[in-house]
Amino acid sequence: MDLSPPDATTDATAAQSLLICEHCDTVHRRCPLAKGELAECARCGAVLERCRGLGANTLLALILTALLVFAQATLWPIVTLGLNGQHVDATLWDVIHTMWTDHSQVVAVLAALTLFVFPLCKIFMLGWLLLYARSGRRAPGFRLLMVTLHRLGPWTMSEVFVLGALVSIVKAHLYFDVQPDPGIYAYAALMLLITIFAGVDLTRLWDETREESP
Amino acid sequence: MSAWPRAAELGLIGCHVCGQVCGMTDADDGTLACPRCGSTLHRRKPAAYARCWALLIAAFLMYIPANILPIMRTASLGDIDDNTILSGVVELWVKGSPGLAVIVFCASIVVPMLKFLALGTLLISSRRGSSWARRQRTQLYRLVELIGYWSMLDVFVVALLTALVRFGYFSLVEPLPGVVFFGLTVVLTMFASMCFDPRLIWDGKEDSDD
Structure with a gap:
């Protein structure tokens, strides 16, 4: 694709046709991207822009799925341990609650935020934005939500928790009977959805939606 | 100027939050807000x-x-x-x-x-x-x-x-x-x-x- 450097006499109206690399500040002229294509910075190799192959309708459907799966992953027990006929299972909230009562409030707060509050906020905010983006409109509170989504960045850690559950199962397997519960399957599905959303360039919503004239 | 111009050389700035490209001189650094998302514009993170x-x-x-x-x-x-x-x-x-x-x-x-x-x-x-x-x-x-x-x-x-x-x-x-x-x-x-x-x-x- 064409990434020719623009000349210095660019005026403000042409600003829309430019892209600035967020890792090295190099100015690029913007090119229309086909589905699945991505533009990389010629100097540092950062991804400038990514054109997702999925439309707003598809993304909304996936977000609704994510909400259902997330509810199941949070409410249902994850694994059950057995020892001498005694059984103990735990949901995400049991995990957070035990850490709080076991003198590790810092960990409890971290887990509650990164595994429950932030992911849930992200799902609801994205769902709200996409509901309007289907028809090219900007949802009420669009600006605030887009900035908040940007700030949430890496603070959702459900995928790390899934790996953590896997490690716990292997460790517990040495001493106990381990039985997987529905929660762990819901988490597996959630992880797939997270992987799909990781490839979506949300900043494009700024260009793909128009403010409604009052 | 090099072959790949940087934002400051062209008097431009990219918003760190939404990526919007705006014109800005160095004197305005940290005083202007992005016209699109409202975040403060900085050349570098403060x-x-x-x-x-x-x-x-x-x-x-x-x-x-x-x-x-x-x-x-x-x-x-x-x-x-x-x-x-x-x-x-x-x-x-x-x-x-x-x-x-x-x-x-x-x-x-x-x-x-x-x-x-x-x-x-x-x-x-x-x-x-x-x-x-x-x-x-x-x-x-x-x-x-x-x-x-x-x-x-x-x-x-x-x-x-x-x-x-x-x-x-x-x-x-x-x-x-x-x-x-x-x-x-x-x-x-x-x-x-x-x-x-x-x-x-x-x-x-x-x-x-x-």
Whole structure:
């Protein structure tokens, strides 16, 4: 694709046709991207822009799925341990609650935020934005939500928790009977959805939606 | 001017939050708001060096007790066993699956160490305006950003085992202070890498073959 450097006499109206690399500040002229294509910075190799192959309708459907799966992953027990006929299972909230009562409030707060509050906020905010983006409109509170989504960045850690559950199962397997519960399957599905959303360039919503004239 | 002009040379600025391109002179730095998303426009993240160093040093101070203090206590039939991060990895290697031990070793020991070394290197070389391996250094920064939060793995493992292993006298798992320090290390290094501005790598003198 064409990434020719623009000349210095660019005026403000042409600003829309430019892209600035967020890792090295190099100015690029913007090119229309086909589905699945991505533009990389010629100097540092950062991804400038990514054109997702999925439309707003598809993304909304996936977000609704994510909400259902997330509810199941949070409410249902994850694994059950057995020892001498005694059984103990735990949901995400049991995990957070035990850490709080076991003198590790810092960990409890971290887990509650990164595994429950932030992911849930992200799902609801994205769902709200996409509901309007289907028809090219900007949802009420669009600006605030887009900035908040940007700030949430890496603070959702459900995928790390899934790996953590896997490690716990292997460790517990040495001493106990381990039985997987529905929660762990819901988490597996959630992880797939997270992987799909990781490839979506949300900043494009700024260009793909128009403010409604009052 | 080089073949690839940078935003400041053209009197332009890209919003750090939404990517909007605006015209801006250096005198306006930090006073204007992005017309699209309303965030304050900065050429570079404010006080990047000071904030990143402060958070990195704080994280390192937390990292010492996180490794020395035990993170988890296993009590079974009166037999008490305290585990540190490293002894947990060793136990997994010997008794469980070596593959998983490698993953935990990477997440809990390699990734935090890599973050300290990488961010330290980036801070020092950028401050000196070094033109050495700029592209690779930017890639290193992206790597740190990408893998940073996977270090929470061990914290979640301890939390899950504590919630699951509640068989009273027969078997009990308790979290110990090391896990709190480790959680804080991860959070602080994540903040540190967010405060660093990779654009600083490219400031300073242009390399002749750049």
